[in-house]
Amino acid sequence: MAVQTVASSGHPTVDLGSAAALSCRECSHRVPLGPVFACEECFGPLEIAYDFSAYDTEELRHRIEAGPANVWRYAPLLPVPANVADRPHLNPGWTQLVKADNLARELGVTGGLYVKDDSGNPTHSFKDRVVAQALEAARAFGFTTLSCSSTGNLAGAVGAAAARAGLRSCVFIPHDLEQGKVVMAAVYGGELVGIEGNYDDVNRFCSELIGDPAGEGWGFVNVNLRPYYAEGSKTLAYEICEQLGWRLPDQIVVPIASGSQLTKIDKGLQELIKLGLVEDRPYKIFGAQAEGCSPVSTAFKAGHDVVRPQKPDTIAKSLAIGNPADGPYVLDIARRTGGAVEDVTDAEIVDAIKLLARTEGIFAETAGGVTVGVTRKLLKDGVLDPGKTTVVLNTGDGLKTLDAVAGTGLTATIRPTLDSFREAGLA
Amino acid sequence: MAVQTVASSGHPTVDLGSAAALSCRECSHRVPLGPVFACEECFGPLEIAYDFSAYDTEELRHRIEAGPANVWRYAPLLPVPANVADRPHLNPGWTQLVKADNLARELGVTGGLYVKDDSGNPTHSFKDRVVAQALEAARAFGFTTLSCSSTGNLAGAVGAAAARAGLRSCVFIPHDLEQGKVVMAAVYGGELVGIEGNYDDVNRFCSELIGDPAGEGWGFVNVNLRPYYAEGSKTLAYEICEQLGWRLPDQIVVPIASGSQLTKIDKGLQELIKLGLVEDRPYKIFGAQAEGCSPVSTAFKAGHDVVRPQKPDTIAKSLAIGNPADGPYVLDIARRTGGAVEDVTDAEIVDAIKLLARTEGIFAETAGGVTVGVTRKLLKDGVLDPGKTTVVLNTGDGLKTLDAVAGTGLTATIRPTLDSFREAGLA
Incomplete structure (x- = not known):
């Protein structure tokens, strides 16, 4: 064996x-x-x-930039053989970092707001x-x-x-x-x-x-x-920094299920600093949960070091882990970096999905509604600084959680005539 | 106005x-x-x-290769201003050209089989x-x-x-x-x-x-x-050739709805030849329809120049145009390049969706089932040459046409015990 x-x-x-x-x-x-x-x-x-x-910093940067437009450009920093890009894989990654100017205007962010849109991966998460x-x-x-x-x-x-x-x-x-x-x-x-x-x-x-x-x-x-x-989540950190021009974001909002993704994003950022690929300066990591499954958020707000398990009850099924293995590490990282952990209700999740779709044309899974909703809440509460470069993760695709926005529908129904069109006030 | x-x-x-x-x-x-x-x-x-x-050929090639990983790398060849990449867009394109070795083995293709997978676009088509x-x-x-x-x-x-x-x-x-x-x-x-x-x-x-x-x-x-x-479809031709190392495919299988996509892919290939970006050598374009909406295929087989409209009745809704505007141009191109137009039944479409998913991990929309199904049929009939480099288009995402494969389900149901697992013959 x-x-x-x-x-x-x-x-x-x-x-x-x-x-x-x-x-x-x-x-x-x-x-x-x-x-x-x-x-x-x-x-x-x-x-x-x-x-x-x-690794020599400049050689490594050049090697990465000359690599394929997927996660294997970071093969030197991952637990994979050097020839990994030649093997049969779905080749995920290098998804778009969308400069979300419309969303930024709605939320009052002036320092640059970006959505890292992982719905572009091969199976859309x-x-x-x-x-x-x-x-x-x-x-x-x-x-x-x-x-x-x-x-x-x-x-x-x-x-x-x-x-x-x-x-x-x-x-x-x-x-x-x-x-x-x-x-x-x-x-x-x-x-x-x-x-x-x-x-x-x-x-x-x-x-x-x-x-x-x-x-x-x-x-x-x-x-x-x-x-x-778990190491695969580091590639989110690498891509965000490279797509920002080899620069750390000031603030990053990450969904929490087991908490593994958030801890590995932190690990990835730390590696880039140690390798000299980005300037060493402070960044803050924020965790996002659904209120219906918010064990880490609850512990953060109570100032606890341990995470008490919860029985999940939320539309954000992909985040519904009531006993998150990496919960304590998430608390450490949020506190060490000066971030926070927050949660939003199912209604706020749905609102946030629609907000992101309406402003940026990105149709997010419920988990994306969680991060956008938490971003909005943390901005309103003055916890996120609107003047700083902020990255929000969308980790999945709205096509997989259509039920969440099932109430969305036609804005009008008309007969196929210009008169009916005018009567509906659409002109 | x-x-x-x-x-x-x-x-x-x-x-x-x-x-x-x-x-x-x-x-x-x-x-x-x-x-x-x-x-x-x-x-x-x-x-x-x-x-x-x-345009100078080598300058243009360099400019394209240094461009963004989306359709705007081809801005010099599209009806758009030079600064288009700086404007707010979904930035589609530069989707994966998947070397489909497993599918090739099943279909007996030895000359290299590729799937151009446009489900990777922002709204997945x-x-x-x-x-x-x-x-x-x-x-x-x-x-x-x-x-x-x-x-x-x-x-x-x-x-x-x-x-x-x-x-x-x-x-x-x-x-x-x-x-x-x-x-x-x-x-x-x-x-x-x-x-x-x-x-x-x-x-x-x-x-x-x-x-x-x-x-x-x-x-x-x-x-x-x-x-x-319509010019947007040219980018499929550009990307395929660039991803093949600035080389024309020998054979390309394209779905037909209005026929516009197929005619623009031909236009794109011709442009690359004229610009000197690829070597001028023969290529064949094949059109794919569903039997339940096959006006172009019917005309092709009958040797007609005109396309007689049909009333569509097929699960391939995104191709269900009974009176395709570009039908006659498609007939011209298929005949000029030595290609063909073929159709497959709804059952063959479903089989082909499953075949592509099982062999390459690509979950295609019904239109992708049409192209893969037609590819299989044309290979069997000796119309496609298995020894030639062949590209098959998947233009959409299976998540949007889940009904087509609704019959797919569990391979076994067991109790949560090792005994039950062994009894089911899964070990």
């Missing part, structure tokens, strides 16, 4: 570029690269430690970024099945990426998911298994499967491949 | 880059650039004539390309409302582009359109007017409106701005 081969050797036997080892976030214990996710000493989460010592990294790790460890538990975006991202790569996929979902979501996940032709139970039951089953011989050869992107998977 | 001002002057008063005049496709009569679409001499369709004489050109023309002619008749992709593309550009939009649709499609079009906040009648009634009403004072200041992207709008 790949786990043992790699973990028991003193050195990694895999080529994952500048990724040097796995390091525990809690106790800094290091282990060789392998499909493990929890520290054997303290059960803390493992993350990738890199050796970037060979940021999940393509993380799955791409997990896929390379799966190849490195000899896994032949790519798997995950999911209730939405991740299922499609895994199914599509595995299809392109010629791997088997097996995605586990609650058996009573809405038909539309089932179709979006099933169309890629992998195994799509309904579990009789809720999402917690699905997750519990997947953890059991990983520990069982039946799960041998299976790479669960968000479980045993999680350290690799 | 803008029409008269421009059309009555001896010289164009607008800056639309290298666009020099409008020229009749039938009688070559030229008129100055303006919001007109039919020849005053013979009622033939007008198209843009350019003056490319100032190729319509963003054409609307972007119409929007610049609307600005040039002083129009303040961007409009169209539509039953789908175009409505969203116009609504979103107008929102970004800060123009008013007013989109006309049949009043009884499916709720999902209404939402997709309405979310951008423009006027969305339901017309009591079918799509033909909507079109007839729009033509009336253009001729009436009530329509003053209105730019209908696919009517009075059609000559500009």
Whole structure:
């Protein structure tokens, strides 16, 4: 089994570029690269430690700028082999950083407002970024099945990426998911298994499967491949800075589900500073949640260091993780950088989706409504500085959460005559 | 009214880059650039004539390659001002040309098979390309409302582009359109007017409106701005060649609705040859229709020069134009280049959507099922040469036509136990 081969050797036997080892976030214990996710000493989460010592700043910048228009332009900073761009991948990333001047006017932002629009990814969510990294790790460890538990975006991202790569996929979902979501996940032709139970039951089953011989050869992107998977979110930080002309934003608003994306964006920004690719100056990271699933926001406002789990009840399903694994790290980062964590109601989410669509022509998933809604709220409360360069993330596509704006409709109905047109006051 | 001002002057008063005049496709009569679409001499369709004489091949190639990762890298070859990339646009284009090796293996193609995947555009269809050109023309002619008749992709593309550009939009649709499609079009906040009648009634009403004072200041992207709008399809040809390393494909399979896209792709390829950007060698263009709306395919097979209208009945709604305006030109091009026009049944369309998703992780709209299905059929019939470089267009996104694959579902349902997993034969 790949786990043992790699973990028991003193050195990694895999080529994952500048990724040097796995390091525990809690106790800094290091282990060789392998499909493990929890520290054997303290059960803390493992993350990738890199050796970037060979890089010259200007050479690296040139290499990145000459790279492909996708995440693989940052291959030197990711846990992937140098030739990754030549392998079959969906090639996500390098999505548009939209200068949102109309939205800025409505919100009173004068320092420059940008929307990082990840609905432009191949399966239309940021999940393509993380799955791409997990896929390379799966190849490195000899896994032949790519798997995950999911209730939405991740299922499609895994199914599509595995299809392109010629791997088997097996995605586990609650058996009573809405038909539309089932179709979006099933169309890629992998195994799509309904579990009789809720999402917690699905997750519990997947953890059991990983520990069982039946799960041998299976790479669960968000479980045993999680350290690799999570690194994909760094590419959001890299792209934002490069698209701003190799400059840090002053303020960045990030949605919180598990909290992993926010912590890895911070990691990415710190790496760019250390590598000399951006000037070292302060930035603030803000977390955004739905009120109906706001464990991190609640802890932030109460001044707590621990996050108390909640039972999610919100239209922002892709953020509905009641017990976010990276919650405490998010609190650290928001406090360290001078940011904040805030939440908005479902009604505010819907309003924000419509606001973004009306001003910028971007149709966001509910998660995008959360970040735009929180941005509006934090500006109103004087927490976000309207005079600073601000980046708001849209991590998904409105076509996947049409129900949220189902009330939107015709502005008029007329007969096919000019008289009827004039009567409706449309001229 | 803008029409008269421009059309009555001896010289164009607008800056639309290298666009020099409008020229009749039938009688070559030229008129100055303006919001007109039919020849005053013979009622033939007008198209843009350019003056490319100032371009040096190598300079132009360098300028394009140094341009933005969207359609505006080709601004020198489009009817737009030189500074177009600095204006608010959705910035479509530069979508992925996917090397479809898995699909190639299934279909027995050995000469290189590529899918040009336009689902990556901002509103997830190729319509963003054409609307972007119409929007610049609307600005040039002083129009303040961007409009169209539509039953789908175009409505969203116009609504979103107008929102970004800060123009008013007013989109006309049949009043009884499916709720999902209404939402997709309405979310951008423009006027969305339901017309009591079918799509033909909507079109007839729009033509009336253009001729009436009530329509003053209105730019209908696919009517009075059609000559500009249509040029957007040339960018598909440019991108394919540049992404192949400035090389013509041997064979290209294009969907046919009005036929405009296919004729403009041919125009784009011819321009690249004349400009010296690609080597002048033969290429073949193949047109793809659904059997339930196959007027061009029927004419091609019968050896006719005229296209007899049909009443559409197919799941490929975005191609369901029973009386395609550019049909005769498509016949010309298919015959001149040694290509063909073919059609597939709705069942073959669904099969092809699944085939593309399963092999390449691309979830295509029904129109993509048409091109992939026709490619498979033409290969089987020996009409397409499997040893040649072949490009297949996917012009839209499967999320917009979920109904077509609604039969897709779970491969198994199990209890959340390892025993149940083993029993299902999934290990």
